[in-house]
Amino acid sequence: xxxxxxxxxxxxxxxRSTILSHPFLFKIVTPIKxxxxxxxxxxxxxxxFVCSVCYALRHGFWPWAETTKExxxxxxxxxxxxxxxxxxxxxxxxxxxxxEASLCFSQSxxxxxxxxxxxxxxxxxxxxxxxxxxxxxxxxxxxHSLNDMIDHNLIAGTKMDGMRSLGASL
Numbered sequence: 001x002x003x004x005x006x007x008x009x010x011x012x013x014x015x016r017s018t019i020l021s022h023p024f025l026f027k028i029v030t031p032i033k034x035x036x037x038x039x040x041x042x043x044x045x046x047x048x049f050v051c052s053v054c055y056a057l058r059h060g061f062w063p064w065a066e067t068t069k070e071x072x073x074x075x076x077x078x079x080x081x082x083x084x085x086x087x088x089x090x091x092x093x094x095x096x097x098x099x100e101a102s103l104c105f106s107q108s109x110x111x112x113x114x115x116x117x118x119x120x121x122x123x124x125x126x127x128x129x130x131x132x133x134x135x136x137x138x139x140x141x142x143x144h145s146l147n148d149m150i151d152h153n154l155i156a157g158t159k160m161d162g163m164r165s166l167g168a169s170l
Contacts, residue, residue, distance in 0.1 A: 001052030003063050012067060014074050015116035022114060025106040028060040064150045067116075072149070075113050078142040081123040088124040088133065095135045118146055 009015075019026050034057045041050045056063075083089045099105035113119060121141035127134050139146040 001048050002056045002061060004052070004055075005061070006066065008066065008068050012116070015067065018114045018116045022109065025109060025114075026060075027103060027106070028058065029103040030057050032057055034058055064154045065146075066151070067149050069149060072144050075115055076118045076142075076144045077113050078119045078121055078145075080119075081121060083124060091124055091133045092122070092135060118144070120146060 034054055037057070038050065038054045044050045083092055096105060100107060121136075121138040123136050123138070124133050125136055126132070140148075
């Protein structure tokens with residue numbers, strides 16, 4: 001089954017307080033029609049796995065993450081890589097608007113992070129063999145990165161580059 005958050009995560013007072021006081025920032029959004037997905041998998045031989053995936057799609061998940069590591073601060077605001085040109089600034093602004101409109105990014109809540117939040121490095125790179133740009137949201141950059149909260153021994157061989165590759169790995 002898809003791992004559920006640990007009891008330690010459920011008891012993270014700082015994170016729970018921020019989530020409870022700002023629920024509009026933490027919507028669980030998926031393009032998957034979970035009830036239909038579950039119905040289609042009624043005869044799947046591994047119902048425990050199906051139930052765990054459906055639960056995760058309804059309630060959110062971050063498999064294998066432990067956000068309350070002793071040596072980690074409560075909140076981290078990583079320095080960002082400033083855009084290199086006006087075109088990059090416009091591209092990032094447009095991408096953020098698109099991500100917010102599609103509910104992939106939460107709406108703005110100001111320039112200061114709330115307790116328990118971590119920022120990630122966001123920058124722009126050119127797409128290969130093209131003049132188009134690509135926004136990179138790097139969960140591995142910086143000290144105390146989000147990906148460092150995952151025990152790498154638990155995910156050996158698992159690709160975390162998106163739902164399709166994660167699903168294939170599970």
